[in-house]
Structure formats: structure tokens, C-alpha cells
Amino acid sequence: MDLSIVIPLYNEDESLRELTEWIHKVVTDNNISYEIVFIDDGSNDNSWQIIEQLSSEKYNISAVKFRRNYGKAAGLQSGFTVAKGDVVITMDADLQDSPDEIPELFDLIKNKGFDVISGWKKKRYDPILSKNLPSKLFNFAARVMSGIKLHDFNCGLKSYRSSVVKSIEIYGDMHRYIPILAKNAGFKKIGEKIVIHQKRKYGITKYGMSRFVNGFLDLISVTFMTKFAKKPMHFFGLLGSLSFFVGFGILVYFSISKIFFQLYNMTDRPLFYFGLLSLLFGTQLFLTGFVSEIVSRSSSDRNDYIIEKEIKF
Numbered sequence: 564m565d566l567s568i569v570i571p572l573y574n575e576d577e578s579l580r581e582l583t584e585w586i587h588k589v590v591t592d593n594n595i596s597y598e599i600v601f602i603d604d605g606s607n608d609n610s611w612q613i614i615e616q617l618s619s620e621k622y623n624i625s626a627v628k629f630r631r632n633y634g635k636a637a638g639l640q641s642g643f644t645v646a647k648g649d650v651v652i653t654m655d656a657d658l659q660d661s662p663d664e665i666p667e668l669f670d671l672i673k674n675k676g677f678d679v680i681s682g683w684k685k686k687r688y689d690p691i692l693s694k695n696l697p698s699k700l701f702n703f704a705a706r707v708m709s710g711i712k713l714h715d716f717n718c719g720l721k722s723y724r725s726s727v728v729k730s731i732e733i734y735g736d737m738h739r740y741i742p743i744l745a746k747n748a749g750f751k752k753i754g755e756k757i758v759i760h761q762k763r764k765y766g767i768t769k770y771g772m773s774r775f776v777n778g779f780l781d782l783i784s785v786t787f788m789t790k791f792a793k794k795p796m797h798f799f800g801l802l803g804s805l806s807f808f809v810g811f812g813i814l815v816y817f818s819i820s821k822i823f824f825q826l827y828n829m830t831d832r833p834l835f836y837f838g839l840l841s842l843l844f845g846t847q848l849f850l851t852g853f854v855s856e857i858v859s860r861s862s863s864d865r866n867d868y869i870i871e872k873e874i875k876f
Contacts, residue, residue, distance in 0.1 A: 564596050564597070564598060564647045564648045564649065565595045565596045565597060565648055565649055565650065565669070565673070566590065566595050566596065566597040566598070566648045566649070566650050566651075566652065566665075566669055567597070567598050567600055567642075567645075567646035567647055567648030567650070567651045567652070567725075568586060568597060568598070568599050568600065568651075568652050568653075568654065568665070569600045569602065569639060569642030569643065569645075569646055569651060569652070569653045569654075570582075570599065570600065570601050570602065570642075570653070570654055570655070570656050571602040571604055571635050571638030571639055571642065571653075571655075571656070572601060572602065572603060572604065572606065572610060572638075572655075572656035573603075573604045573605065573606055573610075573632060574606045574607065574608045574610060575606070575608075575610055575656040575657055576606070576608045576609040576610045576612075576613050578656055578657055578658045578764065579601075579610060579613045579614065579617065579656065580613060580617065581658065582656060582658055582662070583599060583617050583622050583624070585662045586599060586662045586665070587621070587622055589662045589663060589665050589666065590665060590666075593665075593666045593669075595665075595666070595669060597623055597648070598623045598624070598625055598646075598647060598648060599622065599623060599624050599625070600624075600625045600626070600627075600642045600645050600646055601614050601624060601625070601626040601627070601656075602626070602627050602629070602638035602639070602641050602642045603626065603627065603628040603629065604629050604632050604633060604634070604635070604637070604638045605628075605629045605630065605631040605632035605633065606628075611626075611628050614626045614628075625645055627641050627642070627645060629641075634735075634736065635719075635736075635738050636733045636734055636735055636736055636737050636738040637734070639653060639733060639738050639741075640732065640733050640734065643728035643729065646725070646728065648725060649673065649724075649725050650669050650672045650673055650722060650723070650724065650725065651722070651723045651724075651725055651727075651728050652665060652668055652669065652720075652721070652722045652723075653719060653720070653721050653722075653723075654719055654720045655719040655720070657763055657764075658761060658763070658764050659760060659761050659762070659763055660682070660719060660720040660758070660760075660761075661758065661759045661761055663759070664682070664720060664756070664758045664759065667756065668680055668682075668720070668721075668722035668756065669722065671722065671754065671756065672722050672723065672724050676752060677724075677752045677753070677754045678723070678724045678726075678727050678745060678750035678751070678752045678753060679721065679722070679723050679724075679727060679741070679742050679745050679750060679752070679753045679754070680721060680722045680723075680753075680754050680755065680756050681713050681715065681716070681718060681721050681742055681753070681754070681755050681756075682715065682718040682719075682720035682721055682755075682756060682757075682758040683713070683714045683715045683718060683755050683756065683757050683758065684715055684718055684720075684758060684759075684760035685714070685757050686760060698715075698717055701716070701717070701779060701782075702714060702715060702716055702717070704779065704782060705739075705740070705743075705782055708782060708783075708786045709740075709742075709743045709746070709782075709786065711742050711743060711746060711753060712755075713742060713753070713755050714755065715755075716739050716740065716742065717739055718758070720758050721741065721742075723741075723745070724750070726750075727741075727745050727748070727750050728741075730745075730748045730750075731744040731745060731748055735781060735784075736781045737781060737785060739781070739782075740781065740782065740785045743785055743786075743789060744785065744789070746789075747789040794856075795852055795855035795856055796852040796853065796855065796856040797852075798852065799848050799849065799851045799852025799853075799855060800848075800849055800852040800853070802845075802848050803844075803845045803846065803847070803848030803849030803850075803851070803852060804845065804849060805845070806841050806842075806844050806845030806848060807841070807842055807845025807846055807849065808845070809838070809841045809845070810837075810838045810839065810840070810841030810842030810843070810844070810845055811838075811842055812838075813834060813835070813837065813838025813841065814835075814838045814839065814842060816838075817829045817834075817835055817838070
């Protein structure tokens with residue numbers, strides 16, 4: 564199969580038929596063999612009934628229904644597990660992602676050699692203060708911390724080589740950072756394509772301002788995990804050592820001052836307490852790194868790696 568289109572959804576019964584017919588027309592016009600993988604994330608409207616009806620018609624549909632709402636990351640992870648296509652495209656079900664983008668997204672992976680293509684909604688139809696501005700700030704922070712020069716990490720319209728989605732695991736709200744996870748898994752050809760962002764036609768948005776707060780916290784988590792998950796001592800040990808030696812140096816300074824220069828009021832100076840606190844804080848960080856290193860080395864996946872090619876004699 565050429566293409567799997569993974570679509571997580573929550574209460575999108577109004578748009579499902581139109582979206583499915585649109586996708587079917589685009590991919591068949593371009594002679595692409597395909598499947599649509601719907602992930603119903605615990606919808607309480609008629610979404611699942613419509614999916615069942617569509618699957619009984621001419622459309623190539625696979626579908627999974629969750630017992631309750633687990634979130635977009637769980638939906639995508641489930642879809643990635645089910646997907647059979649050589650190329651996997653993800654998109655939202657609300658018709659704000661245009662299926663007309665599918666052929667080029669497919670071609671960039673299949674024929675141009677990219678591993679990941681991320682959509683960039685350069686012109687958006689979202690409210691400026693509640694979505695556009697926070698999104699720009701969030702994407703700037705993600706670029707700086709990850710080193711991946713993408714303008715729109717949040718865009719749900721992305722395409723992947725199948726081996727990418729089979730090599731990573733996403734959870735929580737990590738779906739925004741699949742390019743970062745892919746880079747950490749060794750996939751280096753990550754590109755970007757400007758895509759059309761359409762005005763919402765049905766329903767209301769399922770996301771609020773909290774996603775940006777959670778997204779920033781997840782960005783810190785994924786950055787730490789990709790760089791230090793297997794070597795936590797390099798992070799905690801370095802910071803702990805620096806803090807310890809700063810505190811140790813301050814206390815040595817006060818000790819010498821008291822012994823040789825009769826400085827008896829050192830406990831009245833804030834620098835003394837700063838040195839003491841720095842010493843204790845550094846010791847705690849170092850011990851945290853030490854314990855984390857023991858846990859990491861005892862982990863069953865401490866030597867997990869992916870072999871891309873192999874030659875045997």
C-alpha cells in the first residue's frame with residue numbers, strides 16, 4: 564500500500580463524509596493506493612456510526628474507537644500501529660487541513676527522499692491573541708531548544724516515511740514533537756511545506772490555551788529525554804558539580820578570612836548563606852544524577868538502537 568492517512572477525531576460527525584469523499588477523489592485521481600485510518604477518541608456524537616457507514620461503502624477505511632477520550636497523542640500512536648502504507652500522512656478531521664495537499668506531501672516522502680515533512684500554516688484563520696501569538700512564541704522556543712528549523716510544530720498535517728512512525732512512541736501531548744523524536748531516532752531529512760489553512764466549517768475547536776502551557780512543559784521533557792535519558796549524570800552531575808564548587812569556594816573564602824583576617828561576623832553576610840545553599844544544592848543534584856544513572860543502566864532498554872541496514876557474511 565502506498566499511503567495511510569491517519570485521522571484522529573473527537574466529535575466530528577458533521578465533517579467526516581465530506582472529508583472522506585474529498586480524500587478519496589484526490590488520491591484516486593493521482594493513482595495512489597491508500598487507506599484512511601480513523602481513530603475515534605471517545606466521541607459521544609454520531610462519529611462512529613458514520614465511520615461504520617463509510618467503511619461499508621467504496622472507501623478503504625480502517626478504524627479504531629477508544630472507550631473514552633485519551634487525547635491526540637494516543638490517537639496518533641494507535642493509528643501508527645495500524646497503518647500499513649509506505650507513507651503515513653496525519654491530518655485533522657475538521658476540514659481545516661486540505662486533502663489537496665496530499666499528493667505533494669506523498670511525493671516529498673516517496674520520491675524526494677525526505678523522512679518527515681511538516682506542514683506550515685503560514686496564513687492562519689485562528690484568533691490572533693488566543694492562538695496565533697501563543698503559537699508563534701511556542702514555535703520559536705521549540706526551534707531554539709530542538710535545533711530543528713520548522714515554523715509550525717503544531718500543524719497536524721504532516722507526512723512520514725513508514726519507518727519513522729514505527730520507530731517512535733508518543734504519549735501525553737508529545738504529538739507536537741514527532742519531528743524531534745524522529746531526529747533523535749536517527750532520521751535526519753526533515754523538511755517543511757507551506758500548506759493551506761482553511762476556516763473551520765463545522766463545530767468548535769477542541770483546544771484551549773492550556774495546550775500551550777502543557778506544550779511548553781512537554782517541550783522541556785522531550786528535550787531532556789532526547790539528550791539525557793541515557794546519560795542523566797551528564798546533566799545533573801554537571802550542574803551539581805558547578806553548584807557544589809561555587810558553594811565550596813565561597814565557604815573556603817570565609818574560612819580563610821576568619822582564620823587569617825579575624826572576620827567574625829561572616830554569618831551576618833548573605834553571601835555566606837548563598838555558599839551554604841549552593842553547596843547543599845549541588846550535592847543533591849549530584850546524588851540525583853548518580854541515582855538516575857543507576858536506574859538508567861538497570862533499564863531493559865539501556866542499549867536500544869535501530870539497525871537500518873546489515874550485511875552478513
